[in-house]
Amino acid sequence: MRWKYGVILLISTSILISLVSIASAEEWAGADAKAEEAIGEISPQYEPWFSPLFEPPSGEIESLLFSLQSAIGSLLIGYYIGHHRGTRHARNA
């Protein structure tokens, strides 16, 4: 069973990488920015009626907060897995 997932992983990453290199990579903008453009085309008169209460002052700070988010998540997962591996190990010792 295990090798199957390895094969799936390998195939999908290689497809992803090859397609990514083919794609006309203009700027790798977020899909939400593209949606914003599309909204502008459909109804040019639309103005966002609310703006974010707080915006990260720079791209650097934004990536800080994004990495903090994923760090919190991986901490939770890692703690759980480590805890259970450890207790299982101790029980068998």
Added chain:
Amino acid sequence: MHIMEGFLPPLWAGVWYVFALPIVVYGAYRVKKEIEENPRNKSLLAVSAGFIFVLSALKIPSVTGSCSHPTGTGVAVVMFGPAITAFLSVIVLLYQALLLAHGGITTLGANTASMGIIGPFTGWLMYRVVSRRLDIKLSTFIAAAVADWVTYVVTSIQLALAFPSGGGVAGVIASATKFLAIFSITQIPLAIIEGILAALLMGYLIQLRDTVVEVTA
């Protein structure tokens, strides 16, 4: 990629709030009940929330030349069902709306409806169907990939409903095609990646604790 702050007219923002709120409140109640009745599952709740945190922070480049991020709701919905997943998603959506200006407070209802409710719910239905025949890892793969992809289909429809390119149903459909071209194609490879990661984590969790299988919703 969630709907940006202010990018849904007040009417639609309200509609999605009304749709999402009761389910999130029920989800919060279910989380509380789960912790009281099965304190041992508290840590599994944290793990499934952690998976949503990690995956929805990763903006990954995709085939269309733009970036998007997975949702991470697959593991939560397989283990605890759609209501609890809705509540866990709101935590992440609030973090991103308040600190990252990603998504928004006015669009929180709509984003919860897509990422927290309709997407995972569809994934959960798929899981219920396939888990009788397939093993848990493969079922988790399918559930997570479906939950991820449907999330963005719903996002496209939400935008199309708010911004039809013409009158009536035809306008909505024309507009939906446009948004689907942006979101759904970008999302296909990401949904596959998310499915694989969810299946790997699920397999690992089962190895650690056999009772995980009993937990699955």
